[in-house]
Amino acid sequence: MRTNNTLPRRSRRPSWPTALPVVLTALLASCGAPGAQSPLSDTPTSVSTSIGDAPVTLEVLVSTPDVALYEELGEAFQDKHPNVTVQVTGEDFNSLTTNVPRLISGTEVPDLVRLASFGNLVEDRLLTNLDPYAEAYGWTEWPQSQFASTRVDDDGRQRGTGHLYGAGPGFGLTGMYYNKSLAAQIGMTEPPATLDAFEESLEKAKDAGLLPLMVNGKDGGLAYPLQNLQMNYAGSTQVVQDWNYNKPGANIDTPALVDAATTLQSWSEEGYLPADVNSIDQTQAPARFAEGEGVFFPSGNWQAPTLQDAGGGEIGFFLFPPEETGDPFTAMTAPGVLAIPTKSSQSDVAAAFLDFIQTDTGARQSTLDLLGLPPAGPSDASLPDSEPGSLVSGTVESFQLLLESDGLVDFMSNSTASMHANTLIPQTQLLVAGKTSPAEFSAAVQKDYEDEAEK
Amino acid sequence: MYGVFVLYPLGQSVQFSFYEWDGIGPATPAGLDNWRAIFTEPELLGSVIHAFVLIFFYTVLPVGLGLVAASLIRELRVGTFNTTARVVLFIPQVLPPVAAGIAWTWMFSTDGLVNQALGAVGLESLTRAWLGDFTFALPAVGVIGFWLSFGFCTVLLLSGIGKIDPSLYEAARLDGAGRVAEFFAVTLPGLRGEIAVCATIGTIAALASFDVVQIATQGGPGYQTMVPGVEIYRLTFLEQRIGQASALAVLLAALVLLVIWPIQRLGRHE
Structure with a gap:
């Protein structure tokens, strides 16, 4: 019968005296503290509100249900700037959330990425400080409460104060x-x-x-x-x-x-x-x-x-x-936050897109129609239309009520x-x-x- | 190759477990803090205990019932019914656990198949949202695991029975042994190796379980079904505490080795 059992059993077992050096070598090989040692700078040295004439591709990474919206916004943006190609990629929200740190610390990073939370991204200098763009585009003149949750302090932890790291088309x-x-x-x-x-x-x-x-x-x-x-x-x-x-x-x-x-x-x-x-x-x-x-x-x-x-x-x-x-x-x-990774090579174009989705009348309408999210933006911007008396218009009115009561x-x-x-x-x-x-x-x-x- | 793809990552995990690191920025040495946390944070320790409860569903039940099923199928004559039985039992094994998790989430829901079946036989009083119930969520997850591993065990045990010398069964019959005596005298000893394989694979699946729990309950309700696999995933990807996750992962690996070692000994012993 089961003849294999008659083989000398000892030979099939790993023997510790031989395995030990291998394990030790592996341990030694992985010495030295892990991780990056010198953080990058996250503040762009020069910013421009002009996006030039050279053909560029803007890569946008969002969660799957948002893809339709961003494709529509991308097309509207392309109509305005024919040299820009907006390429939208969707990923499941949970896997996006869990993968963002690795995605934007790699070599091929998207130019705009949807974030759920900042985590250690600011501390690790992976996100672009948007303050220079806010200045250049005049976002600083808008009601500032809409940017509170995307401001992060120098310690990388406290929000509501410090530099601006994200902006979005509309608010949940x-x-x-x-x-x-x-x-x-x-x-x-x-x-x-x-x-x-x-x-x-x-x-x-x-x-x-x-x-x-x-x-x-x-x-x-x-x-x-x-x-x-x-x-x-x-x-x-x-x-x-x-x-x-x-x-x-x-x-x-x-x-x-x-x-x-x-x-x-x-x-x-x-x-x-x-x-x-x-x-x-x-x-x-x-x-x-x-x-x-x-x-x-x-x-x-x-x-x-x-x-x-x-x-x-x-x-x-x-x-x-x-x-x-x-x-x-x-x-x-909370806003549907988009951020520009530090490693993006198209930060000027990405910022122009961010400005566009917050201010363009058609873009603001799309955001409400497709996601139900009311846009904020400048205080004098026109409100997007919604069918009077409908559920969506009810949520928009509620948002206006909240903005007024600072709630x-x-x-x-x-x-x-x-x-x-x-x-x-x-x-x-x-x-x-x-x-x-x-x-x-x-x-x-x-x-x-x-x-x-x-x- | 083994060194590069197995030992090196293993060594790295051990090393990371002594650091506080978010996976990207600089790491700071943390001494034994990560290890101490495992034994002082009740949530982490609880997850290890839940994994041991799952061993019952992933190992004890499938092996026990698998033995019964295999002995019964052995007695069937080779034919369509025999083949059908094998195929039906083996189907869960070819399904990805994630798909099984989703399917069972529906089955266990308030108006799902399980409750419908209970209602049909007049047991409405027992119906509940199984995966949302504090008492039954962990056993319900266990049932999914059992369902996944039962077929594999049965088919493996069946092939083991096929290798037992038929003359042993004849001899037992001639000695006047009934089915039960025959089972204990011939089948069980003859299947020692197969049982060890089933038990090993089931135990590893139970201790390292992740997919089914992540899909079906996400560790809830409360912390009732939290297991180390989900905890490690959250520590790594959600909290970005690579050091703490590594410590738990290394402990889990050590636990798996510790638990399957006696099973392996048992399987080899003549």
């Missing part, structure tokens, strides 16, 4: 979608004006046998109402904004966050959330909501074009209601690279499942934040 914005016919069933004819009124609506919906809130708890949808509640209870956005921007000493473990967590947990206990909230992702939630499951759905304006089509005019949008009527509105917002706040998820995946998603899941207390929740969020700030 969160609020509350509602199903108009279900709302009518519970006697709600217009969006609730205060948080109390909103909570009353939740209770009425529950009593009427409807699901009050559709939330995608699997991938972070619970963080939206949580942050809105926090800002309401704090009565100011300062604490969370400082925290998001990594201001030294910032601390979110405050009574406002504990209270917000308490409210969110009580919504879960009352049965306001779907029973399977922790397994619903951001694809299922809008689909189920559009099919009539849930009276309210906290999410962002990026869902508006889809929900407008799928909901057949049944879906409306309002900003998360404040504590008292007349209090300023607050919402989470634009970044997402807590964007405070550190892993806050979203490693802290907010699992901790909000634990919270609504009753597996952690509001106080523990609040402390855990701050602890993870500090742990990562130390790294």
Whole structure:
């Protein structure tokens, strides 16, 4: 039978006396600290707003759903500058996010790249400081709050101050979608004006046998109402904004966050959330909501074009209601950031494209039509058209309302690279499942934040 | 070649584990900090424990049930049914785990096939969002792993049975052994080598699991299904903590070696 077993077994085993030197050699071969030793400079020495006549190719790397928009913007740009070829490449958002550091530190880098967060990119001098371009194109004359989240301090960590490293065509914005016919069933004819009124609506919906809130708890949808509640209870956005921007000493473990967590947990206990909230992702939630499951759905304006089509005019949008009527509105917002890698050889053309997508009337219209994102830009720029009374126009009006009340706040998820995946998603899941207390929740969020700030 | 493609990267990982490095900028020596963190951050240690729970689903179950299935199929006469059984059992093995993860995410969803099946037999009370349930998420992930490795084990064990001398079965029968006694006296000892291979591959798949978890649960709900593979991925690509990721990866490699070593011994022993 199995004759191979009669072979001398010893010969097939690696013997340690012979293997050891090989391992040691390998270890020695890899000595010396890894990584670059002398960072590049990230500030262009000379900038020009002219892009010349020589044929150039502008390589733009964005996430897959944005490709259609950037192709349209690219064509419009080419019409204006016939010597430029805009080449758009799409990559899955998650793999783009994870690969950007390697992509732009390599040898063949794109000229514009879509970023989710700055991470260590500024510290490692991989992104172009846009201050000279902002000066040259007059962006410095525009409302500056739109650039706050893309300014990074010299330490490479604190945002909201320092140099400009990114700009984008439009802004993401969160609020509350509602199903108009279900709302009518519970006697709600217009969006609730205060948080109390909103909570009353939740209770009425529950009593009427409807699901009050559709939330995608699997991938972070619970963080939206949580942050809105926090800002309401704090009565100011300062604490969370400082925290998001990594201001030294910032601390979110405050009574406002504990209270917000308490409210969110009580919504879960009352049965306001779907029973399977922790397994619903951001694809299922809008689909189920559009099919009539849930009276309210906290999410962002990026869902508006889809929900407008799928909901057949049944879906409306309002900003998360404040504590008292007349209090300023607050919402989470972030620009779809594009940055110019330091190693790009076409930074002048890339900057011209950035200016174009923020100022050109047609480009601003495309951004709203295709992605649902309202553009900011100069304060006197004309607003793009949207069908009056439509869902998209509702989100645009909300954005204008926010700009006026200065209620634009970044997402807590964007405070550190892993806050979203490693802290907010699992901790909000634990919270609504009753597996952690509001106080523990609040402390855990701050602890993870500090742990990562130390790294 | 082995040195360049295996030992050198391995050596580098060991070296990186003593540095704090974001993968691009300058690295600073970190001493034993990264190693200490593994044992002090409950999240990291928890992920290692979850991986060991998965060994049950990736190894114990497929080998156990694979033995039963293989013994049963052996008794079938060679023919269409026998071939069909082998093919059906082996299909999961040719699917990429990512595809399996996506398919099972639908099956386990609130109105998915699993809950529909439970409802059809009157067990509505048991239906739940399996992958979003704090108690059942890890076993549900384990079921996906079991499904992936069961067919491979069965087919490997079947081929092992084919190599056992038929005269041994005849002898056992003549001695009056029933099916069960025959299984323990002839089949099980004859399959020692194959069982060791199944157990080794299953254990490595369990400890190093990444794709299924990343697709099906992303470590959630809470931290219930976090495994070292996903943790290493996040540390590397999300947090850019190459040093910490390397430390966990080296520990994982050491753990895998430590666990499969006795299995290998068992397989060789005559």
